[in-house]
Amino acid sequence: MTSQVFYRKWRPQTLAEVVGQEPITQTLLHALETGRVAHAYLFCGPRGTGKTSTGRILAKAVNCTTNGKGEPCNSCEMCQATAQGRALDVIEIDAASNRGIDEIRELREKVNFAPNVAKSKVYIIDEVHMLTEPASNALLKTLEECPPYVIFILATTEPHKMLPTVLSRCQRFDFRRLSQTAIASKLGYICEKEGIEAESQALKLISRSASGSLRDAENLLEQLVTYYSYHIDTSQVEDMLGITTDYRVSELAEHIAHKDIARGLKTINSVASDGLDLGQFNRALIEYLRGMLLVKSGGEEALDITPEDLAQIKELVQGLLLEEILTAIKLFAQIDFRSSSSSPLPLELALVESLLPQEREEAILVKSGASHFEAEHLAQGSEPPHLEPDSPFEYLSTQWSEFVDSLRGMGSGGNLDAFLRSACEPVAIEGDTLVLGFYHPFHKDRIENPKYRHLVENKLAERFGTPSKVHCILKLRAKPPAAEDHLVKAVLEMGGRIIDTTKNSGEAR
Template identity: 40%
Template structure:
């Protein structure tokens, strides 16, 4: 039998006490139950805890601290650990010991000399005046009187003034921690009196490690994907993550699956989000709206979907700007997102994120919850930035097709590649008027081909000219390729009724006619007909287009684009 040393015995006793303490708080939320009790247990804030530990070791504790940072990142928790550490009666170097009377009193919420003020509910100057009077009395039992003022930015101006007077001449027995989520609202005079620590959103890996640890101790079996989603959902707030895990544990019994988390959060699979981004990249409105519709029909929450989309696009933005991208990606996800990031210019990515971010907040007030999402999608595809296509092409990996817009345009770009030199174009164009004359207006198919061909050859240039006048009209006309040229009438084939309507508006029509005439060197009028591009559509696609064209959302989106055009 191995003899029990004093050290081992002490450790066993300590661990048993901790266990019983934790067991006795089963009714508490996880975040309270698993609240860190030492600096080492604080997750993701090493830059803060290490500095504080060093200060404790070298007795360089100051009288006023400012802890700033997002909610749920450990500000008050760290303040309480500091309160224990400065008053700890233990003789170890790395305080708090969590064993002495002082440490226990703080842990159990009965420390007389630890005063916590929630400025969010005590905004009056009286509370601070009260603090000013009482702070001068010596602590009852502890070495230091410790004040934690949470949400300190909520104090009124006069309360701040009163606080400042205390900060200017703090009694030697007092330590104050001011905690805030909004440090910019704190007067500079107060800031200058504090040693400031900025708490950061907790990195995903740290959060997952912490959740994994809690799960093990709680006897929960949590799928890795479920943990990942919980952590990601909590966007840097450990408190949110722990609360979520807590809810899931009572919901799912001993095992927590990704599907359960998704059901509980109303999230869609990340595959749907990934596909949606692909449709955005290729400006495929029909597929995108279809995807949104299916996700909603499958029970996804529109706000959640929008949030996930923003999160994903943000990932692409990081990918584009830092090359490494977000830290939480697997190699596979990284490759996939790198590919998608190349389909967007930085400008377009930024404006798309803004659109969906706005959609996330608009969902609450929308008459139909998915409407803002659909509008954002349409708007994001209607106004691609000028350099999108070229950027996408030049960045694409060899062998990969550049993102295509719609089939109509693919035809055009195909022709652009075969486009003859300007010189031969002019030579070829010459016979055209003659052939029209020969047939005396009754134009045969062959006769009409030459001016049509010439128009098609110049189409890219015409689009560019229209774009400089009004990029929204250009976005519409991209999907309305020329179908025929008869005399001075150019017939454009619109894929959707609202495109036709838009082009028939006087302003748009005149703009298009002017640019066509200018580049073709002769006066043209335009006429718009409705119909699919000849022979290029499968019936299913045509049906999809038809139902899309009837969708009021698409119309609304276009009108939105039209309005923006008016502002320019």
């Protein structure tokens, strides 16, 4: 827990100082100026958005002996007493505490006594949804018989848990999550006043992580100052926040939206090389993609995010089909990190696969037993090269899966087998060289690295004698062969033959 020094010290003291709730503060200011202050207000909204701060300002304003209208003066005895929490006629109740319940009962009795010194008696009841049913009923009775000098300000994060009869007696204001810009600008102000040097990118990162709660942002800034003293840079913020709020989640989502495999792979690898928890990263990514799905399907009300995040997501989904987002979510959600939690491979494969959907619709003609290389020729309408039944290539093709299995435990992550199984397939044998076709340049580069290539070549020599060399080529187009479809796979396993897989026009996708 932080001491909330910044939060308390930099609390707004006037309506004009309340950040990011202009429609509410404007309305309240107008009510104060025209003497039309209501008797019961309900302030709803997420934590840290200024509900109780606004309540206190309102309490000061109605009782201010200098101004009497509009903003409080903050210097008269009433304003000072209220700000310091010692004004007898401004009563704050925390409904979440046990004492809160007793205080409501007490309130019923005391509400009929006129204010001690102030014009109005103001009750600020925080977390009002936490009241028990009897206490809520007591509150309702009080609201119904409210003397003219009493003002209730009820604050809650969960208005749906309140009695409708209580709700209907209040003038309701919904406090919004603050925009990142509004939070960052308030943080910048605090830094300036406190003599903190902070990179603007660092403040942006704090603002983003606070999900619209100024209090959270202020507390985080205070924590950073406690840890790192008065100079805050981006990497310190990143260290403190960990991955859940890492900007690379939205960065990867952006690459997915722009169908940019190369950049997407770069992002995944930067996350992996920083030693971050990939499972956690994946969960955050799925959550982000879910946001995209909701926005694309018109269900954005279900999202509780800042205006900036919503705007970013809206922009991202513009060029996307609902099906494409759905495919990406399914592929990332299928990842099981239990076996190799430190390898970025599953994320890479999910990325590549989610961005190559068109190719699944390519017309691929596969005869039973034909290699994909052969299938490609068939698909192009040309004759496949003649293959003797027992050609070395055909033999190797039938042995390939077993060969790949034998590489288990090799490679830096111990998963060279999984890598090869998903990243490539044998394409041809040329002399003593096996040609491997890779679906993506990034994976091809990895096997071309002598460190990995030698592992494969040694194993090849050991198992087949010849070929004993590996040559890597790109083979983007034939990646998702029909045989990868789980239904087709099942049929093949039962001895079926694929005669013709013409364009299946995206059905079931």
